[in-house]
Amino acid sequence: MAVEEKYLDKLAGPVAEAGKCLLFLFRMLLGIRFSGSQILTVLQQTYLIGARSLVIIMICGFFVGMVLSLQAINALEQFGASDQVSLLVGKSLFRELGPVLTALLFAGRAGTSVTAEIGLMKATNQIEAMELMAIDPIQRIALPRFVAGVISVPLLTAMFNALAILGSVVFSIGVMDLDAGIFWSKLQTGVYFGKDFVGGLWKSVVFGGTISLVAVYFGYSARPTGAGVGTATTNTVVLSSVLVLIFDFIMTSFLT
Amino acid sequence: MEDSKAKVRRSDTPLIRIRDLVFRRGRTTILDGVSMDIPKGSIVAFMGPSGVGKTTILRLISGQLRPDEGTIEIGGKIISSMSYAELKRFRRNFGVLLQDGALFTDLTVFENIATPVREHTNLPEPLIRRLVMSKLSAVGLGGIEEKMPHELSGGMARRVAFARAVVLDPAIMLYDEPMTGLDPIAVSTVRTLMRETNDALGLTSIVVTHNVNQMRELVDYCYIIVAAKIAGEGPPEELTASTEAGVNQFMNGRVEGPIPFHYKPPGAPWGLLD
Amino acid sequence: MRANYKVELASGIFLLLGIAALVWLATRATDYGQEIGKETYLITARFTNVGDLRDRAPVKIGGVTVGMVESIMLDPVTFEAVVQMGVATRFNEIPSDTGASVLTSGVLGDRYIGLEPGGAPDMLQDGDEIFITQSALVLEQVIGKYLFNAKTGESE
Structure with missing residues (x-):
């Protein structure tokens, strides 16, 4: 095993790394058991990485909604079409900004902490202790965090979007005195459930999986030292952010 | 030397029998032709300077690593020929206490101790609770079950880790530097626990350490590993008095001796025998 | 626990x-x-031009949405646009001589279909057709007409 790793590292590093990451994903997915304790740990992790990201997601969502409306109204006013603001805000939120911004925030807030946590577990021999207890650490440590990420990101995206629309309501209706009826009816006729809403949801599921896989994998393969964990944490943010934007483009070109 | 061998052989067949073990990592040979017999009920120590592959032996015994040559036989079964599933079942026989205790930082003390139980048995919750609480009070820490590991002192954490290691009543205990970083009182506590559980439950314990003094009063038999080979073996008193240069240097902590002060890059052959 | x-x-x-x-x-x-109710009945209307009316566009009476456009097809013989609308069954008392026109919300807003109820005693049923229709105003044509009228007016 050690010998193989050494050669893999030498051979085309990134490709091999991606392959290892994929194998890691398969090993994780093979560990799904739907047992009581596994569901409990998934719930626990959903709380730790999902629920704790909630506040930052909601605050950001609210202000993104406000600023989007401000910009949209400024631009649309020139054509006398400022009552289209909710359509513009809604579409761009559901299709792009909601999934992408939530994913980036999630990578920074939860991805890093997952990497650091697993890296530290490795540094303090916890992973090894598990192996010696005949507990598969991938199944026990990595899998629940991965699944929790896949569940959390779409839910967080929904809350981001909800708060953003609320922010838009506050600004457009509350501040700019646009008509509430027009606001809602524009959303309800112009934003499509299938294409915009479900499409965006799919995106966020993929983003959640990507970030969680990167975070878990980097934590798991971190060098078990302080510096190693630090590097791994940085790499998690960088790589998962880049991947999110790449996948966003790919998915957008397929979805539309 | 003859006496000590006789003392070990005293109990009928050895529980762990290692023959001509060779293990390499890349081009470096970590273990080269190591053979030993570990009798049931004894506490055996592997000692040696840092980084000579003491921990490797533990991993080989627990089946985490596979030897390049030679066999490890535990209770008549050869570890290296077991399938993954067999090995997983077999590992229930091991209790493990690693450096720094290695408590799971995301779980409470209770859940830490309960983890092996939940993983390997289908006991109902009340029974798990009773089992965990009895082990916890056995290490003298009843009442801390809801604390998180970071709230414990080093000695307490080590005792919790000890409770976790013995919760499934293993046949073999593996210790990797069990006393590093503890204050003298905690060292004594852990030492007493190790001795008492070993004798009371009829365990066989293997301790990996480089700390000679902490081990002297605890272990029955020592193997000193230098340069991938067994440089000396015997009860600790005997080894301390040994005249063999490498053993003497290590047991008495001298700078001068065959174990070099200067680092030699791998590849350059060196060792006791040249 | x-x-x-x-x-x-x-x-x-x-x-x-x-x-x-x-x-x-x-x-x-x-x-x-956003279907106005689960149950709808279909009525059709023919227009010479529906502009950029789209599927799912609202159908309104007096500004209140009562249904939505289900499909827009071209009649291959008459080259008219055939618009099918689903109207919620709770609005089942729309007179049969109601008129339908393709309207625009705001100057550049979305197209919708506005129904102008008539006074006939019998009501529209499922599958009925509205005969009084008014096509969409297409901006270019309006401007064109205006310019043309202005020119002819000058010459006279």
Whole structure:
């Protein structure tokens, strides 16, 4: 095993790394058991990485909604079409900004902490202790965090979007005195459930999986030292952010 | 030397029998032709300077690593020929206490101790609770079950880790530097626990350490590993008095001796025998 | 287990909040569930030009949405646009001589179909057709007409 790793590292590093990451994903997915304790740990992790990201997601969502409306109204006013603001805000939120911004925030807030946590577990021999207890650490440590990420990101995206629309309501209706009826009816006729809403949801599921896989994998393969964990944490943010934007483009070109 | 061998052989067949073990990592040979017999009920120590592959032996015994040559036989079964599933079942026989205790930082003390139980048995919750609480009070820490590991002192954490290691009543205990970083009182506590559980439950314990003094009063038999080979073996008193240069240097902590002060890059052959 | 309980509760609340947000968004901020009622009846209307009217565009009477456009097809013989509209069954008392026109909300807004109720005693039934229709105003044509009229007016 050690010998193989050494050669893999030498051979085309990134490709091999991606392959290892994929194998890691398969090993994780093979560990799904739907047992009581596994569901409990998934719930626990959903709380730790999902629920704790909630506040930052909601605050950001609210202000993104406000600023989007401000910009949209400024631009649309020139054509006398400022009552289209909710359509513009809604579409761009559901299709792009909601999934992408939530994913980036999630990578920074939860991805890093997952990497650091697993890296530290490795540094303090916890992973090894598990192996010696005949507990598969991938199944026990990595899998629940991965699944929790896949569940959390779409839910967080929904809350981001909800708060953003609320922010838009506050600004457009509350501040700019646009008509509430027009606001809602524009959303309800112009934003499509299938294409915009479900499409965006799919995106966020993929983003959640990507970030969680990167975070878990980097934590798991971190060098078990302080510096190693630090590097791994940085790499998690960088790589998962880049991947999110790449996948966003790919998915957008397929979805539309 | 003859006496000590006789003392070990005293109990009928050895529980762990290692023959001509060779293990390499890349081009470096970590273990080269190591053979030993570990009798049931004894506490055996592997000692040696840092980084000579003491921990490797533990991993080989627990089946985490596979030897390049030679066999490890535990209770008549050869570890290296077991399938993954067999090995997983077999590992229930091991209790493990690693450096720094290695408590799971995301779980409470209770859940830490309960983890092996939940993983390997289908006991109902009340029974798990009773089992965990009895082990916890056995290490003298009843009442801390809801604390998180970071709230414990080093000695307490080590005792919790000890409770976790013995919760499934293993046949073999593996210790990797069990006393590093503890204050003298905690060292004594852990030492007493190790001795008492070993004798009371009829365990066989293997301790990996480089700390000679902490081990002297605890272990029955020592193997000193230098340069991938067994440089000396015997009860600790005997080894301390040994005249063999490498053993003497290590047991008495001298700078001068065959174990070099200067680092030699791998590849350059060196060792006791040249 | 006590310590777990709090965590379970908190993650449960998180899940519920998330699902609530999903449902709220889907029903309030998208066209999902915007069918005016589950049950609708179909009426058709023919227009010479529907402009950029799209599927799912609202059908309104006096500004109140009563249904939506289900399909827009071209009649291959008459080259008219055939628009099928689903109207909620609770608005089942629309007179048969009602007129339909393709209108625009605002200057550049979306197209919708406005119904002008007539006074006939019998009501529109499922599958009926509206005969009094007015096509969409196409900006270029309006401007063209205006210019043309202005020119002819000058010459006279």
